[in-house]
Amino acid sequence: MSTKIRLLIACTIIAIIAGCGTAKIKPNYTSTNPEELRIGGEKPEDKSSDVNNMGSYCLQVVDQWKADGETPDGQAIWSKDTLRKVVPCR
Numbered sequence: 251m252s253t254k255i256r257l258l259i260a261c262t263i264i265a266i267i268a269g270c271g272t273a274k275i276k277p278n279y280t281s282t283n284p285e286e287l288r289i290g291g292e293k294p295e296d297k298s299s300d301v302n303n304m305g306s307y308c309l310q311v312v313d314q315w316k317a318d319g320e321t322p323d324g325q326a327i328w329s330k331d332t333l334r335k336v337v338p339c340r
Contacts, residue, residue, distance in 0.1 A: 290325035293317070301337060308339040 281287040288294060299312040311334055318329040 286330055288315075288328040289321060291328075293326075294328060294330075301340075303339055308337050310335045310337045 294315045296315055297313045299310050302309045314331050315328050318327045
């Protein structure tokens with residue numbers, strides 16, 4: 251084999267070994283907007299529905315929290331669904 255190929259193989263093996271030996275990055279389980287996503291704890295309380303007058307129609311908005319899986323260390327991931335529905339104005 252030529253010297254270039256041997257050098258390439260040696261560099262590849264060294265890079266693989268060095269990559270496996272580095273420390274793992276500690277995961278960060280935080281959200282920049284806790285009104286949309288929360289990590290851990292109990293289920294957040296659902297808000298009551300709001301009816302917004304949009305001029306020619308009214309819009310009912312309902313926010314509901316749901317369990318959306320777990321982090322690798324077992325903390326619950328809570329995400330918020332926002333449901334919108336056109337309703338008659340009162």
